[in-house]
Amino acid sequence: EPIQGDSLVVRAQTGIDLLATEVNDAVLVNHGSTGAIRLIETAGGGALTLLHAEQTDANGDGIFVQTLSTDSTNPGHLTVLPGSGQSLQAPGDIGLRAGGNLVLSTAANLVAGGSVELEAGSSVIMAATVSSVRSERSVIAGGDVRVQAGADIAVGSITAATGHVALIAGGSITDGDDTLDISALGLYLQSGSTGGVGAGSDALDISVDRLAISVGSGSAFVNESSALTVDTVLVSVNRWASNTTVTSLSDS
Secondary structure, eight states: OOEESSEEEEEESSOEEEEEEEOSEEEEEEOSSSOOEEEEEOTTTOOEEEEEEEESSOSSOOEEEEEOOOOTTSOOOEEEOOOTTOEEEESSOEEEEESSOEEEOTTOEEEESSOEEEEESSOEEOEEEETTEEEEOEEEESSOEEEEESSOEEOOEEEEEEEEEEEEESSOEEOOSSSOOEEEEEEEEEOOTTOOBSBTTBOEEEEOSEEEEEOOSSOBOEEESSOOEEOOOOEEEEEEOTTSOEEEEEEO
């Protein structure tokens, strides 16, 4: 039976494994030196707001949170909404997967020593403009970063200084300002069959050595800050399965 309720707060020292929950919001903190943080919101639970998730001391372990519902009447939106000055931190990998939209709200910055995977059945939203004020969320990874959306990707700031980044959208990949969006060794961009990348008045701002791109019937507008080579880019991240095993997921 799933764990049911309104708010869920779990603090542990040897990891957190909650593979069937139906709650509205969650706080997950592991203070110990071992153990990953894993939470799966069942299809019956619908949406989930992740208020905080942090590995404080775990050696190389990660954070994995997933919502399963793809039902339009009870969509599995996953909203990351930490408090002011907080972020999602893990010495290992971070994986956030939503059956509906995946929304990184104000201050929802991710810091991972390993790879980062963000996936949504609908849109991935890393940036927003409210009352003419632009705000963006950042992802900083020690490994590769993979972002995939069934619809659009609204890009924030992604840094993989020694890794590669893949953005794969069923719709379009959009920017919203003229600040640097992606910094990495290599970047793979893919839009949907009718989608595009950036806009003529607002190109995607990047700083990478290599770029691979596949665009549908829309156009691609990319602004590189220095030299650029168009070539194959391989992106590989670690994905936690619902049975707690780890598989490697790659794009090129």
